[in-house]
Amino acid sequence: MLEIIAHRGYSSRNPENTLASFDDAVNSGFPYIELDLHLTKDNVAIVMHDDSVDRTTNGKGLISELNLEQIKSLDAGSWFNKSFSCEKVPTFEEVLSRYKTQAHIFVEIKSSENNLLYEIKKCLDENFVDGKVDSRSNEQQLPIPGVSIISFLPDQVLKSKQILPNATLQGLLLLTSNFEDIEFCVSNKIKGFLPYIKSLNKEIVEMAHKNDLYVGAWGFSTPEEVEKAIALDLDGVTVDWPDAAQKILNS
Numbered sequence: 643m644l645e646i647i648a649h650r651g652y653s654s655r656n657p658e659n660t661l662a663s664f665d666d667a668v669n670s671g672f673p674y675i676e677l678d679l680h681l682t683k684d685n686v687a688i689v690m691h692d693d694s695v696d697r698t699t700n701g702k703g704l705i706s707e708l709n710l711e712q713i714k715s716l717d718a719g720s721w722f723n724k725s726f727s728c729e730k731v732p733t734f735e736e737v738l739s740r741y742k743t744q745a746h747i748f749v750e751i752k753s754s755e756n757n758l759l760y761e762i763k764k765c766l767d768e769n770f771v772d773g774k775v776d777s778r779s780n781e782q783q784l785p786i787p788g789v790s791i792i793s794f795l796p797d798q799v800l801k802s803k804q805i806l807p808n809a810t811l812q813g814l815l816l817l818t819s820n821f822e823d824i825e826f827c828v829s830n831k832i833k834g835f836l837p838y839i840k841s842l843n844k845e846i847v848e849m850a851h852k853n854d855l856y857v858g859a860w861g862f863s864t865p866e867e868v869e870k871a872i873a874l875d876l877d878g879v880t881v882d883w884p885d886a887a888q889k890i891l892n893s
Contacts (some may be wrong), residue, residue, distance in 0.1 A: 688732070842859060
């Protein structure tokens with residue numbers, strides 16, 4: 643069954659990567675959520691897509707040059723709509739502790755710093771016995787709860803296999819898709835193959851599935867593109883509008 647993953651939460655109707663966005667996704671029946679992590683100057687993992695606070699807060703500056711207290715003082719919602727003016731930038735710890743029993747969290751590593759992986763490990767260790775998520779079975783491929791580590795940075799995906807061995811899945815995000823990418827994943831025991839939707843075709847998906855890879859896609863610009871994902875028999879789609887994707891899946 644195709645998994646609908648809420649991109650930065652329910653980001654079509656909430657400010658992305660905020661608790662409001664994640665709450666809306668989970669409460670609307672979409673327990674697969676994706677978020678992005680960066681490290682603050684004082685080595686706290688915070689949830690934000692960009693490497694600066696400029697676009698999604700009322701502040702300015704690189705995350706790596708701001709401490710947590712400075713970032714927590716910012717308004718993370720008004721850029722989207724004034725009704726979200728109370729939203730703050732969440733830490734990974736806050737998100738994990740809030741949803742650890744009810745969601746599968748896809749954590750995108752945005753930074754090449756080793757410290758970020760160790761901060762994730764620290765959060766997992768604090769929230770789960772031995773850092774291992776106790777997942778209950780369901781009819782989906784990936785269990786709930788769960789924590790998967792994904793990145794466009796191959797080195798970070800490989801390092802996460804050593805630093806975070808208890809993650810549900812490690813996945814490589816790709817702008818393209820080809821047989822060499824599949825071979826890289828297989829030879830390095832990376833179970834998640836996550837290309838841009840427009841780069842995928844039936845032959846690539848079939849080869850990935852033959853090698854027991856989880857095949858997810860991102861970069862959907864219209865709900866109609868979800869029809870392509872269904873036709874290709876993908877395992878997961880990452881979208882801003884999970885409700886529209888669900889309607890297509892149900893039709």
